[in-house]
Amino acid sequence: MHVVIATDGSKQSLAAAKHLMSFADPDKIEAVSVVGVISPYASVAFADEISGGPRDRSFREAAEDAVRTVAEALDGWGPKVQRKLRSGSPANEIVKAAKAVSAGLVVVASGSRGLSDTVLLGSTAQRVQHSAPCPVLVVRPAPRKRATKK
Numbered sequence: 243m244h245v246v247i248a249t250d251g252s253k254q255s256l257a258a259a260k261h262l263m264s265f266a267d268p269d270k271i272e273a274v275s276v277v278g279v280i281s282p283y284a285s286v287a288f289a290d291e292i293s294g295g296p297r298d299r300s301f302r303e304a305a306e307d308a309v310r311t312v313a314e315a316l317d318g319w320g321p322k323v324q325r326k327l328r329s330g331s332p333a334n335e336i337v338k339a340a341k342a343v344s345a346g347l348v349v350v351a352s353g354s355r356g357l358s359d360t361v362l363l364g365s366t367a368q369r370v371q372h373s374a375p376c377p378v379l380v381v382r383p384a385p386r387k388r389a390t391k392k
Contacts, residue, residue, distance in 0.1 A: 243346030245274045245321070248336045248370070251290035251308035254351035258381035259312050262349050268320025275324045276316070277339045278309040279332040302327070333369030341375050348374050352382045 247262065249255040259276070280301045290299075293307035305327055313323045328335040340348050352367045371378045 258351040278305040
């Protein structure tokens with residue numbers, strides 16, 4: 243099976259890759275493609291929170307660094323890891339990447355945006371779920387611990 247792991251450079255996307263490694267049998271996975279998508283219509287730079295690279299990089303450099311960071315987290319796990327950078331609508335490009343490699347699973351992180359953002363903007367994870375040619379693992383952020391009253 244080929245697995246596609248999407249990253250937007252967020253800590254949650256790195257956590258999603260690590261979550262896959264926590265339960266999946268690497269002997270049953272032939273290859274992993276780590277996919278980063280640069281949106282040409284984005285008003286902010288690629289959100290690379292994980293590589294520690296400089297802030298004054300191009301969108302492409304930030305995306306390459308984020309993809310590299312996720313791919314390096316998978317080093318030594320077992321399957322061959324490929325790095326892919328695409329340009330376009332994130333959901334559409336993730337689905338295209340999954341189709342191109344006949345993926346058996348797509349792994350995406352679900353952001354922690356509020357309901358109004360999801361209704362107005364839509365969610366990449368939701369769009370991938372509805373359009374992917376295979377099962378989709380959506381990894382949600384870990385719940386925040388609430389302060390207890392003493």
